[in-house]
Amino acid sequence: MEDTAFMEIDEQFSLPNLNRGKEKIVNDAPDKKNAPWVEKYRPQSLADVAAHKDIIETIDRLTSENRLPHLLLYGPPGTGKTSTVLAMARKLYGSQYQNMILELNASDDRGIDVVRMQIQDFASTQSFSFSGKSNVKLVLLDEADAMTKDAQFSLRRIIEKYTKSTRFALICNYVHKIIPALQSRCTRFRFAPLDAANVTQRLRHIINAEQLDVTEGGLSAIVRLSSGDMRKALNILQSTQMASPQITEEAVYLCTGNPMPKDIERISFWLLNESFSNAYLYISEMKTAKGLALVDIIREIPMFIFNIKMPETIRVQLINALADIEYRLAFGTNEKLQLGSLISAFTHTRAALVAAAK
Known part of the structure; x- marks a missing residue:
């Protein structure tokens, strides 16, 4: 097995999907004019990720030094786990991004057959990099905590077998649902809910880009209702903008149905x-x-x-x-x-x- 330095990093730092609950990214340059803002403003590089700077800097360094371990990213929804891995993959593979990454959503593809067929077939094939970048492929398994125990044990064996040619990035909300045998093979990063300052900063950027009329009360209401979930904040902002020409505190609460x-x-x-x-x-x-x-x-x-x-x-x-x-x-x-x-x-x-x- 390749000698790879693994670390245990459970950060308490405070940022922003693939099938069920998340839209799978099939085109790296979608029609952004009509795209949902959660995809339109998804960070395209690690430098664009709005928070968790210590985690981002560590992943960036490991990527640059070609020492990327298997990853386990966990934490609440909307905190930047998927965006971080996709941004990392773009840095690793450049124009070969679509050929070098396998994206699966474990809430749909959760059984042992998926591990034995799709994942093993992808991991076992030879990969070549024509961009001068890494030729180690990446399997992105989102919502991995939805996998069955049998599938997780089978995945453990595949990770061991194909470590030299493939890296695995597991993303989940509840790390206790991942078996210890998988956790021990990955470097763990905890993505905490975003603090209000990070959410506010990102929302201001989008408000300026979209030229929206947002009052300070409206912005504060979105930040408070999002509870550290960037995806939720962007959905509230976009839905309120569709319902009201001016985004005020009252408009936000009326749109979301929350009590004032x-x-x-x-x-x-x-x-x-x-x-x-x-x-x-x-x-x-x-x-x-x-x-x-x-x-x-x-x-x-x-x-x-x-x-x-x-x-x-x-x-x-x-x-x-x-x-x-x-x-x-x-x-x-x-x-x-x-x-x-x-x-x-x-x-x-x-x-x-x-x-x-x-």
Whole structure:
């Protein structure tokens, strides 16, 4: 086996698809005029990647020195994992990019037959580089955590057998779903959610390029709703631009269907100050008038809870109660019943605060 220096790099740094959930890149120069912005503004080089500078610099150095190991990139969606590997492949292969890389999405191609046929056939064929660049081929396996255990064990053997001629880049959201035998053969890089500064900087670049009318409130709303997911941020920006000539905070929330912060503030006030019957009536009327889902309200309430002075034990109990309600809603329980549970949770919180004050 080729002597390759492997590293274990689990970074905590804070950036931006192939089949299901991601559009497979079949043309390196697509019609960008009508392309979704997530593809139109996908970084074309490692220097264009907006965040995770330590990770990018390490991969760039390994690529330049022709010491690229097998890679395992993991972390939440929209943080730049796929973009990083594709940018790396463009640097490695130049004009031979399409001939030297095999892209598979494991959520579709997840069984052992794909490993034994497509991947092994690609890895076993001789490759030649006519560009003076690397002649080591690359297998990009996106959403690798969807692979069956048998397929992963089979992939382990193929990685060992074809290390001299092929590099493997595994991309996943949940690294614990990758078997230890595969993890140990790869250099691991953790892509954390992007911080607000990186998302804002990239969005400003796109806003200028598209000549959009975006207010500061609208930009802040997109950044907050994206939660560190660049793909989500770009989709919100593009969809809001289609719906409204000016992208304001209100336009963003109306387009996404999320409750406005001022509405959540009013709901929090009712929960903390009104009787059970009044709070139930007021929240029900607002939900109906503005078309709000209870699960979205519950997800936004903690932001205001952290601004309220209360003992930490009471705050934790309330946050746990909200998480339980959200969990029950995910399984299709009745919204009216869970609204009652929400109000009851705050009623208990009020009683605990009064007791603590005494």
